Amino acid sequence: MSIFKSHIRQMGAYKPPLEGRNPHHHLLLDFNERTLPVSKVIEDALVDYIRDGSLQTYPFYGDITAQLADYCGAKDEQVMITNGSDQGIDLIIRASCREGDEVIIPGPCFPMYNQCAMIENLSIIEPAYTRENGFPTEDVLAAINDKTRLIVIANPNNPSGTEVPREDILKIAAAAPDCTILVDECYFEYTKATVCDALDQYPNLTITRTFSKTWGLPSIRFGYVLSAAENIQALLNIRGPYDVNQLALVAARAALSHPEYTHEYVKEVMSVSKPIMEQWLDKHQITYWPSAANYLWLFPQNPELMFNELMAAHILVRPKDDSDGNKGLRITLGTQEQTERLIQVLERCL
Numbered sequence: 001m002s003i004f005k006s007h008i009r010q011m012g013a014y015k016p017p018l019e020g021r022n023p024h025h026h027l028l029l030d031f032n033e034r035t036l037p038v039s040k041v042i043e044d045a046l047v048d049y050i051r052d053g054s055l056q057t058y059p060f061y062g063d064i065t066a067q068l069a070d071y072c073g074a075k076d077e078q079v080m081i082t083n084g085s086d087q088g089i090d091l092i093i094r095a096s097c098r099e100g101d102e103v104i105i106p107g108p109c110f111p112m113y114n115q116c117a118m119i120e121n122l123s124i125i126e127p128a129y130t131r132e133n134g135f136p137t138e139d140v141l142a143a144i145n146d147k148t149r150l151i152v153i154a155n156p157n158n159p160s161g162t163e164v165p166r167e168d169i170l171k172i173a174a175a176a177p178d179c180t181i182l183v184d185e186c187y188f189e190y191t192k193a194t195v196c197d198a199l200d201q202y203p204n205l206t207i208t209r210t211f212s213k214t215w216g217l218p219s220i221r222f223g224y225v226l227s228a229a230e231n232i233q234a235l236l237n238i239r240g241p242y243d244v245n246q247l248a249l250v251a252a253r254a255a256l257s258h259p260e261y262t263h264e265y266v267k268e269v270m271s272v273s274k275p276i277m278e279q280w281l282d283k284h285q286i287t288y289w290p291s292a293a294n295y296l297w298l299f300p301q302n303p304e305l306m307f308n309e310l311m312a313a314h315i316l317v318r319p320k321d322d323s324d325g326n327k328g329l330r331i332t333l334g335t336q337e338q339t340e341r342l343i344q345v346l347e348r349c350l
């Protein structure tokens with residue numbers, strides 16, 4: 001019997017299906033990652049740092065927040081770096097909520113919000129996204145009450161790819177001035193949609209972002225939070241002084257110094273691969289959710305067969321059921337060549 005809190009003992013761990021994934025053997029379309037390796041500039045920066053003989057020193061972050069602020073169009077004091085955006089989500093929930101508070105987390109969604117809310121023993125209200133109407137703005141507004149402390153808005157959402165209109169985010173922020181609004185902009189570089197420019201006007205807005213997706217650096221765990229300076233000060237009281245490791249910083253700096261490799265990849269995925277895939281799905285009348293991101297959530301008649309055929313062809317995708325129990329697949333889109341390879345296998349399943 002564990003000595004820990006009973007609600008923690010009763011929870012399950014968040015265990016993404018990582019077993020056996022190998023970028024040298026598989027085309028990885030299962031975690032919404034970048035499907036190409038990062039640029040040589042980043043590799044060289046990491047190797048140079050390791051060879052420089054400084055690994056024995058604690059991390060020192062220097063002016064990275066100023067660089068990120070410049071990239072985002074925010075003020076330096078509105079930025080805090082984190083160990084992936086998962087840490088940002090965790091810190092914002094911990095800083096905002098007390099045991100028993102209510103949080104509104106529309107679903108289906110990325111599991112970390114619920115996981116962090118359960119750790120704090122919060123009461124989770126879960127309005128539903130729909131394929132037809134997208135983000136449940138009216139249901140979220142109707143659910144706000146005296147006990148609500150935090151509202152999650154993933155823009156775009158995972159697994160559905162749903163984009164949330166800017167005016168809806170700001171309407172919710174205005175309707176709940178005493179609640180933290182956690183806007184997850186994990187896929188920002190794909191959508192270019194942000195409420196970063198509204199931070200001065202809405203002190204309850206917090207934004208999480210990451211270098212795990214378009215920048216191609218999930219292995220090094222680097223993210224950041226954008227919010228009003230007072231909120232960043234409070235979050236820094238919780239985040240440890242060395243939670244972000246120095247290699248992550250070296251890689252992120254190198255990435256920011258030449259963002260073209262990200263922009264070119266985004267362009268190919270969004271302007272070439274995604275339209276090809278959508279056209280193929282439309283042609284075969286396969287249902288999918290409208291997506292603003294680099295992935296599509298589809299509901300073919302034979303998802304298991306497709307999953308198995310893809311697996312046999314060394315292509316990994318993610319099975320994801322909707323809330324009615326319909327079996328779907330969430331498929332990340334990569335380059336044109338990778339998308340054509342994907343479609344070739346899917347053709348065989350029709």
Ligand SMILES: Cc1ncc(COP(=O)(O)O)c(C=O)c1O
Nearest residue numbers: 084085086110158186210212223
């Ligand atoms: C919507 C969303 N938010 C956050 C994350 C976590 O990102 P990170 O690797 O920065 O922790 C993911 C990862 O898949 C995601 O899909």
